[in-house]
Amino acid sequence: MSSEQGYETVLEIKDLGISFSTDEGDVRAVNGVSFALKKGITLGIVGESGSGKTATTQSILGLLSENARIDNCSKVIFKHPQKGIIDLIKLGKNDTNWSDIRGRYISMVFQEPSASFSPIYRIRDYFYETMDLHLKIKDKNKREEFSLEMLSKVGIPDPKGCFGRYPFELSGGMKQRVMIAIALLTHPLVVIADEPTSALDVVVQAQILLLLRKLQQDLGMSLIFVSHDFGVIRQIADEVAIMYLGEVVEYGSIKQITASPFHPYTKLLLGAIPRFEHRNTFLSSVPGDIPSPLNRPSGCPLHTRCPSIIKGLCDKSSPNFLTIKGKHKVRCFFCEKLMKEGN
Amino acid sequence: MYENKDVLLSIKDLKVYYSTSKGIFKNSAGYIKAVDGVNLNIYRGQTLGLVGESGCGKTTLGKGILKLVKPFGGNIYFNIDGNSHDTINLHEKEFRSFRKQVQMIFQDPYASLNPRMTVRDIIAEPLICLGSMKSTNEIDKKVYEVAVMCNLHPEHLSRFPHAFSGGQRQRIAIARALVLNPSFIVCDEPVSALDVSTQANILNLLIKLKKDFGLTYLFIGHDLNVVAYISDIVAVMHIGKIMEIGTTDDIFNNPTHPYTRLLLRSVPDVDKENIKKLRMFSRAFSEKFTNSHGCNFRSRCEYAKEICNKTAPSLRTLNSKNEHFVACNFAEDVIVSEYFYKKKAV
Numbered sequence: 001m002s003s004e005q006g007y008e009t010v011l012e013i014k015d016l017g018i019s020f021s022t023d024e025g026d027v028r029a030v031n032g033v034s035f036a037l038k039k040g041i042t043l044g045i046v047g048e049s050g051s052g053k054t055a056t057t058q059s060i061l062g063l064l065s066e067n068a069r070i071d072n073c074s075k076v077i078f079k080h081p082q083k084g085i086i087d088l089i090k091l092g093k094n095d096t097n098w099s100d101i102r103g104r105y106i107s108m109v110f111q112e113p114s115a116s117f118s119p120i121y122r123i124r125d126y127f128y129e130t131m132d133l134h135l136k137i138k139d140k141n142k143r144e145e146f147s148l149e150m151l152s153k154v155g156i157p158d159p160k161g162c163f164g165r166y167p168f169e170l171s172g173g174m175k176q177r178v179m180i181a182i183a184l185l186t187h188p189l190v191v192i193a194d195e196p197t198s199a200l201d202v203v204v205q206a207q208i209l210l211l212l213r214k215l216q217q218d219l220g221m222s223l224i225f226v227s228h229d230f231g232v233i234r235q236i237a238d239e240v241a242i243m244y245l246g247e248v249v250e251y252g253s254i255k256q257i258t259a260s261p262f263h264p265y266t267k268l269l270l271g272a273i274p275r276f277e278h279r280n281t282f283l284s285s286v287p288g289d290i291p292s293p294l295n296r297p298s299g300c301p302l303h304t305r306c307p308s309i310i311k312g313l314c315d316k317s318s319p320n321f322l323t324i325k326g327k328h329k330v331r332c333f334f335c336e337k338l339m340k341e342g343n
Numbered sequence: 344m345y346e347n348k349d350v351l352l353s354i355k356d357l358k359v360y361y362s363t364s365k366g367i368f369k370n371s372a373g374y375i376k377a378v379d380g381v382n383l384n385i386y387r388g389q390t391l392g393l394v395g396e397s398g399c400g401k402t403t404l405g406k407g408i409l410k411l412v413k414p415f416g417g418n419i420y421f422n423i424d425g426n427s428h429d430t431i432n433l434h435e436k437e438f439r440s441f442r443k444q445v446q447m448i449f450q451d452p453y454a455s456l457n458p459r460m461t462v463r464d465i466i467a468e469p470l471i472c473l474g475s476m477k478s479t480n481e482i483d484k485k486v487y488e489v490a491v492m493c494n495l496h497p498e499h500l501s502r503f504p505h506a507f508s509g510g511q512r513q514r515i516a517i518a519r520a521l522v523l524n525p526s527f528i529v530c531d532e533p534v535s536a537l538d539v540s541t542q543a544n545i546l547n548l549l550i551k552l553k554k555d556f557g558l559t560y561l562f563i564g565h566d567l568n569v570v571a572y573i574s575d576i577v578a579v580m581h582i583g584k585i586m587e588i589g590t591t592d593d594i595f596n597n598p599t600h601p602y603t604r605l606l607l608r609s610v611p612d613v614d615k616e617n618i619k620k621l622r623m624f625s626r627a628f629s630e631k632f633t634n635s636h637g638c639n640f641r642s643r644c645e646y647a648k649e650i651c652n653k654t655a656p657s658l659r660t661l662n663s664k665n666e667h668f669v670a671c672n673f674a675e676d677v678i679v680s681e682y683f684y685k686k687k688a689v
Binding site: 201205209231235268274279 | 612
């Protein structure tokens with residue numbers, strides 16, 4: 001599978017399961033998620049809040065909180081350019097390998113630009129820190145030259161002025177761009193962007209999307225882009241995974257999924273997007289509320305809200321992936337039934 | 344078309360300024376003009392959508408209508424029973440009777456509900472403060488009625504806000520706004536903190552309530568898809584001023600202001616990859632800039648010429664129907680280039 005269409009897999013997640021132990025009981029945030037990220041490809045992850053998108057991405061870099069427990073069978077396999085294959089789940093908190101991976105080969109762009117900078121450091125300190133740790137550039141002029149080049153690449157109008165400022169002196173869009181610049185400074189193999197645009201205005205969002213796409217082409221990196229906005233995912237992703245209650249329910253290329261979604265949940269999500277052409281009609285909405293993760297429904301997780309439920313099957317057993325065409329996979333009994341009838 | 348309709352709320356030259364301070368003695372250093380001379384008519388039974396980027400003053404305008412911030416100048420005429428009342432110059436006591444008619448739904452349902460009050464108390468509070476109901480039984484009955492209308496379960500009423508998800512909290516906030524039977528509701532980004540599926544729920548509920556009670560909304564939002572979906576008339580705001588106003592069709596199909604065009608081009612489409620190339624202009628946003636003369640969009644505008652530095656364009660109409668107003672010196676040029684853009688796209 002790794003050499004499919006000549007693309008090389010850089011990161012592979014196998015059977016990832018994460019539980020958080022809380023006062024009220026165990027919360028199963030991620031349940032058996034698997035996907036492979038190929039070189040130069042953007043993978044979009046879409047889902048409602050509470051669907052385990054963030055927990056999945058955080059587990060890759062070992063950023064999960066203390067009370068998280070990862071299943072023993074879970075694997076996050078990363079192809080390190082020098083050290084070969086490493087299972088990131090098996091690395092301990094203080095493993096020396098982390099400093100070589102985190103921020104060097106796998107970087108992260110966080111959701112809230114204003115919350116992810118410390119207000120007491122200037123922008124240049126962030127750049128110097130990254131260069132000290134990962135690129136070992138000690139020469140002051142070289143460091144400055146290198147960072148200013150990156151800042152102008154992400155479209156900061158006055159890189160030199162921005163360099164000496166504090167984070168609170170910059171607007172939200174600027175901060176997000178600076179964060180992207182820092183993340184890309186080391187030319188990483190994988191960039192994980194966790195809702196990088198959801199706190200921004202549409203115009204700035206469009207600029208950031210264009211920027212990420214252009215930089216990705218220039219540097220040939222892979223991107224994991226997490227979002228709840230299908231429109232944004234459509235603009236940037238090549239492949240997309242739809243998540244619901246910690247499970248991937250549908251996976252495929254973005255064109256396949258937006259043009260012909262199979263899973264009832266994907267259909268509901270796409271139908272819930274308000275469009276100018278469809279006004280004066282009610283939006284389709286997923287009926288009911290997302291179940292509490294404390295008591296996950298048995299069987300298919302969607303069966304409590306699904307419009308095309310098969311009674312006696314969906315609420316008892318969990319469906320397996322069914323390949324529809326090429327990469328397009330879906331996990332649903334109703335779709336299986338439809339396919340059988342079609343054939 | 345507009346003249347025949349019943350004007351519910353008429354905003355004339357509304358100005359809301361925030362003073363800024365400087366130095367250790369907090370000397371007044373000038374003003375930030377959050378809303379700078381806005382004229383708007385809101386018609387009974389219609390939804391006016393207000394769009395703009397963050398910091399353009401759209402929330403301040405909504406708060407100014409309710410006098411939650413004190414306007415610096417201008418008038419707001421509110422039409423009740425055929426009589427027009429200027430609410431800005433009313434005394435606090437007289438204004439209270441108008442407050443029953445105007446309610447607000449706030450942006451963040453996690454911050455707008457008091458965590459120490461039960462849902463029943465939250466919904467009943469307006470009735471106690473402004474309503475005429477005195478007996479507990481009457482209030483309970485009314486609260487129950489409104490809660491059911493907003494798709495809340497009766498057993499939810501005795502719980503506290505922390506037990507609810509974002510969508511449920513926003514439904515509680517809607518119930519609180521509805522309980523006094525208002526005629527006008529300011530919805531300040533009611534869905535921007537919610538997921539797509541919950542967002543659809545709330546939008547459907549707002550549309551249903553509008554039909555059932557003949558409500559009028561001012562719908563503030565930054566998501567153009569949502570605003571287009573819910574609004575009859577759309578106003579586009581940029582740094583305290585209305586740039587373009589017209590029917591939803593006019594704004595979305597024939598934008599005539601460069602800013603409206605920029606906004607529309609930036610909206611990601613679900614069906615195709617539409618964000619390809621944007622004319623990127625840096626955003627100059629400083630106090631000095633808003634205080635200067637001229638069009639406030641000129642630093643980001645591809646059409647800006649010398650004249651835009653000197654005079655701020657006022658709203659003018661381009662077609663004979665008097666429905667579509669734009670504040671731009673070069674609106675005609677925009678129409679021509681939009682025509683060629685669309686032709687190319689087809």
